[in-house]
């Protein structure tokens with residue numbers, strides 16, 4: 001945050017240097033996503049195939065799963081979220097440091113899917129903000145890659161804080 | 163009728179209610195007071211040494227509302243047996259089988275969690291699938307189908 005203040009102070013909010021720096025930071029961020037996979041159900045298989053060499057998430061700079069929320073900036077919520085585990089998911093999200101993004105992977109996380117029952121959260125966006133929804137039960141790896149690329153686009157275009 | 167059903171009917175005539183064996187499956191319905199006696203006999207004398215499954219059915223609207231179902235397996239002779247007891251809604255309670263089979267512990271907790279049938283002398287009868295704050299028993303037929311009890315976030 002401090003650096004941004006100095007830069008905008010000297011060059012102005014919409015100045016050439018400021019916007020170029022924003023874009024450079026966005027470029028760096030979109031290709032160095034550190035994923036926290038919150039895998040709870042069958043979609044996990046599809047996550048594995050995306051992450052492995054066939055589809056190779058590493059091409060998008062998002063290969064390295066971090067199993068500590070402190071080191072991650074992309075929360076991949078993969079699989080059915082029950083009411084029982086919802087507080088844990090929220091806790092993980094809160095422990096991640098800014099900037100952070102959330103991807104809802106699979107129909108279950110988007111809407112609850114066909115688990116329209118007493119046990120399941122009807123879409124994780126009821127408990128935390130979601131950036132990209134990837135539909136499918138489970139989504140094909142191509143769909144996931146498409147979702148990750150959409151997220152990268154979003155990161156590139158958004159205003160950066162640094 | 164197979165031998166095992168005959169044996170049960172003879173030995174436990176005061177608990178026996180009905181039995182049938184269809185499609186090679188032996189089923190016996192007994193009174194709930196006799197469950198422990200019959201099970202001790204089946205385990206020790208008839209070699210039904212595995213409790214494969216323990217579950218429950220909600221016959222909503224019938225007088226004896228719940229039916230607790232036990233599936234036993236005889237490893238030596240490779241035979242199966244289904245034992246059932248009926249309990250009513252006012253006092254849904256059966257004797258626990260934890261003293262006979264250790265896996266009955268979690269099965270009984272599940273039945274308690276989902277159907278609200280209590281097990282007498284169970285060492286630790288608390289919810290196993292749902293969270294402690296959950297109210298009611300979700301697999302009962304009169305649990306509202308759209309009722310939600312979220313721990314965080316809004317009702318949805």
Ligand code: SF4
Nearest residue numbers: 042043106107108137
């Ligand atoms: S969306 Fe389908 S595949 Fe994915 S967790 Fe839900 S049920 Fe399983």
